[in-house]
Amino acid sequence: MSARIAIVVFPGSNCEYDALDAVNALGATAQFVWHSETSLDGFDGAVLPGGFAHGDYLRPGAIARFSPVMSAVQSFAQAGNPVLGICNGFQVLTEAGLLPGALQKNRGLTFISRSCTVSVTSTRSVLTRSAKLAQELSIPINHFSGSYTCDDATYEQLVARDQIVLRYRENPNGSRDDIAAVCNEVGNVVGLMPHPERAVSALLGSEDGRVLLDGFIAASQLVS
Amino acid sequence: MPLHRALGLSDSELDLIKGVLGREPNPLELALYGVMWSEHCSYKSSRIHLRRLPTEGPGVLVGPGENAGVMDAGDNIAVAIRIESHNHPSAIEPYQGAATGVGGILRDIFTMGARPLAVMDPLFFGELSDARQRWLVEGVVSGISGYGNSVGVPTIGGELTFDDCYASNPLVNVLCVGALPVQRLVLGIASGVGNLAVLLGSSTGRDGIGGVSVLASAGFSGEDGAASLDDAKRPSVQVGDPYEEKRLIEACLEMLDRGLVVGIQDLGGAGLVCATSETAARGGVGMDVDVSAVALREAGMAPYEIMTSESQERMLAIVTPEGWPAVKALCDKWEVRASVVGRVTDPETNAHGESVGMLRIRDGFDGEILASVPAASLADDAPLYDREKRRPADLDFINSDDPTVNEPVGSPNDDLLALLVDPAWVYDQYDSQLFLNTVVGPGHDAALLRLAGPGLPASERGIAITTDSNPRWCALDPRAGTALTLAEGVANLACVGATAIAVVNCLNFGNPEHPEVMWQLSETIDGLGDACRALGLPVIGGNVSLYNESAGRDIDPTPVLGVLGLVEKLISPPPGWQWRSGDSVVLLGTREAVGAQPFPLGGTQWATRRGRRGGLVAGLDAADFSRTAHWVTSEVAQICAGEESDLTAVHDVGSGGLAAAIAEMASESGIGLESSGPFSHLELFSEFPGRFVVATSNVDALLARARNANVAAVVLGVAGGERVTFAPLIDLEIDVIRSRRSRALDESLHPVA
Secondary structure, rough: OEEEEEEOOOOOEEOOOHHHHHHHHOOOOEEEEEOOOOOOOOOOOEEEEEEOOOOOOOOOOHHHOOOOOOHHHHHHHHOOOOOOEHHHHHHHHHHHOOOOOEEEEOOOOOOOOEEEEEEEEOOOOOOOOOOOOOEEEEEEOOOOOEEEEEHHHHHHHHHHOOOOEEEOOOOOOOOOHOOOOOOEOOOEEEEEEEOOOOOEHHHHEEOHHHHHHHHHHHHHHHOO | OOHHHHHHHHHHHHHHHHHHHOOOOOOHHHHHHHHHHHHHOOOOOHHHHOOOOOOOOEEEEOOOOHHHHHHHHOEEEEEEEEEOHHHHHHHHHHHHHHHHHHHHHHHHHHOOOEEEEEEEEEOOOOOOOOHHHHHHHHHHHHHHHHHHHOOOOOOOEEEEEEEEHHHEEEEEEEEEEEEHHEEEOOOOOOOOOOOOEEEEEEOOOOOOHHHHHHHOOEEOOOOOHHHHHHHHHHHHHHOOHHHHHHHHHHHHHHHHHHHOOOOOEOOOOHHHHHHHHHHHHHHOOOEEEEEHOOEEOOOOOOHHHHOOOOOEEEEEEEOOOHHHHHHHOOOOOOOOEEEEEEEEEEEOOOOOOOOEOOOEEEEOOOOOEOOOOOEEHHHOOOOOOOOOOOOOOOOHHHHHHHHHHOOOOOOOOHHHHOOOOOOOOHOOOOOOOOHOEEOOOOOOOOHHHEEEOOOOOOOOOOEEEEEEEEHEEEEEEEOHHHHHHHHHHHHHHOOOEEEEEEEEEEEOOOOOOHHHHHHHHHHHHHHHHHHHHHHHOOEEEEEOOOOEOOOEEEEOOOEEEEEEEEOOOOOOOOOOOOOOOEEEEEEOOOOEEOOOOOOOOOOOOHHHOOOOOOOOOOOOOOOHHHHHHHHHHHHHHHOOOOOOOOOEEEEEOOOHHHHHHHHHHHHHHHHOOEEEEOOOOHHOOOOOOOEEEEEEEHHHHHHHHHHHHOEEEEEEEEOOOOOOEEEEOOOEEHHHHHHHHHHHHHHOOOOOO
């Protein structure tokens, strides 16, 4: 049976259809889960898609972390299930404490939407498990607050525990140490600012996101 | 000043209102007429001219006059498209002006039942050497970015024009396309006596009161243009909330999907009075509106403020009493406010025995009647003016002051470099990829999208959209300039393999009380009508923005045309601009322009840069143009359909002429071109549509096909090396072109003090 992936939708999410389409196109079965739900029972993996959850009011992810669904996401992650935060979803996961660090406004203080090259710097996460170390991927970024930051102690832990899973080849936004994606200690919760779901079709310019989403779907299947 | 004049109504308009009512209007009623009969809402100066445009053709499902034009795109999918201006608000408060422009046009699209899929923004500012212009550009672009990205509709293109005539009156136009399953098409009609009018979305505040009448229907007349009026007019600018809009879109589309509404209408200019009177007038019914039921943002608002507020992110849905609980529950889920503010009523019979739907404003449904006017008189009975027209007295002199004839060649290298501007600084701030549809995004000839989206039937088709304008052409000859602008749009679509199917227009002009402006408007409409008929295209919607002037100076006539195109099968991207080393580079299309001059420089970037604003523009041979454009379309469409082709790159010769087209292609390819020529500076910099630069891996095959299609073709050279050379006039390294092109805009916006 194909992996059942929850696409967690907050009011103000706007990449939910793209995530749904991409995950379905790669052979999994995706389904929306509204933010007021309190359970992720029956799902093998969860994606928090991009957008502006709760309007990004206060700051990105700050209100979404209080949505009812987030306690379900928390226990889902603690049970070892794969959880992926893309862009705004990454911001939500850091605000919820499921991932270390924070995303601050881009250096230059403008929204940036363009293609970026990222390199795989760890394959121990559910997102990068199918990729090769040092593999370079062309994936679009699309954010205003994507500059990853954390304190020195957290950074040293990230490095020591191999939690930095993607780095930008040319840093677009001022992220600390070119960080584009991090995972938690176990590797089952991952957040990234680039949009892999926008890179699954040659017609649209890149298929490099497939290897990431394929890995995530495969990991979801393993757990179930 | 008498009240009616303060509300923007003339003495004769007051007399008309008295005639309609058979009595003196009360102040609230006057306020309703003031906004509904404003130039912005009633098109009273332009409507008699707009009637000359062709509006019918195969595939037109909804033409002008509705919230958006709708075309049948095949596969049971309809495409809705609309273009609007938000010029005056943006002149005063650029971020909110531009942001609410985006919000407003999205509502026009989803009002039709269509999911908004893409936005384009043609922008016009003064020269960037002026600090105020830089402030305007940054504000407008961040407003579009801030609202559009958040609301979740990709911005896939637009235009960027700098000219002194926009210094005090920038133009911010916005085009939106959406798509819907054909059967979901809805119109803004109220019907069914006893049905409820439900106000959805944001609460109603004092923002934007008089937006249409104070702002959009008068010029900036102060001594120093917009600056002197900033403070007085700023309260008329609305404030946008993309988060509210996003929830509103999803709630409305779900309501329409589930068949819960009878009719739906957005609240835009003129707010609640416009939405209630238009829906009632279209349905031939009356409506009672209870101002006390409207959720307010602040206390103590007067009924006229509630009725004319332009608070954003609001919709009016007509629902049956039985359907109301389901609508309420749906709105609760999306956290969208919904309150019953009106009821559909039986039409009354007037003294002449005619059936008249009355719009009654009440304080409580059974409370005092504060105003009572025929709904249709607000929506449809505004006077139409055939204002005086006069060809500008100095136009002959301007046409004779011709840079084609008497401007020295100068340094073509320097000219070319100065013309190259990559707008990436702008579009890198826009999310252009949402919905996984964008095959060709901003910065190229036309945007190309998969025809797909949530809730749409499966399709392999694509839609292409371009916006085009050339106010420099139109200042010299509005009729010919507008025809050429349409051809330019069709040529842009050809480059992505799309066949044009429909046109929308945003006519930005000066003060209609100036006879020269009315002449420009009338000529433009005739130029557009003639070119549309010649090219077989219907005009399915439009917007007229008048009073674009400051300190008595009108802007150049600026018709902005949006052209929608279709690609039958889109499974592979079109070739784009990048040629490969060894490809032959070919100029397609009739080399010389129609008209008095083979290569006119009037109205070109080249001439404008030298301060030369006179001269003549080319004519349009529609048959010759169409033959070339159709052939290019079919060549590219084959590639989109996945067929093998020797064609490796395509670009339309547009702004900046042949020299700019070649430089842009070389710059994107990183591969040069040495052309044997010989070319004159006239041919290199002349701008007229109908010419394409293409690259091919098999030049003999391409030339043979062109010959068969009776399309002129001349080989320019073979791509290779690191220089762009048109001996003896131009010789530049690609790196120099590339660096100048990519840095031009950023450096102008952020000058080193």
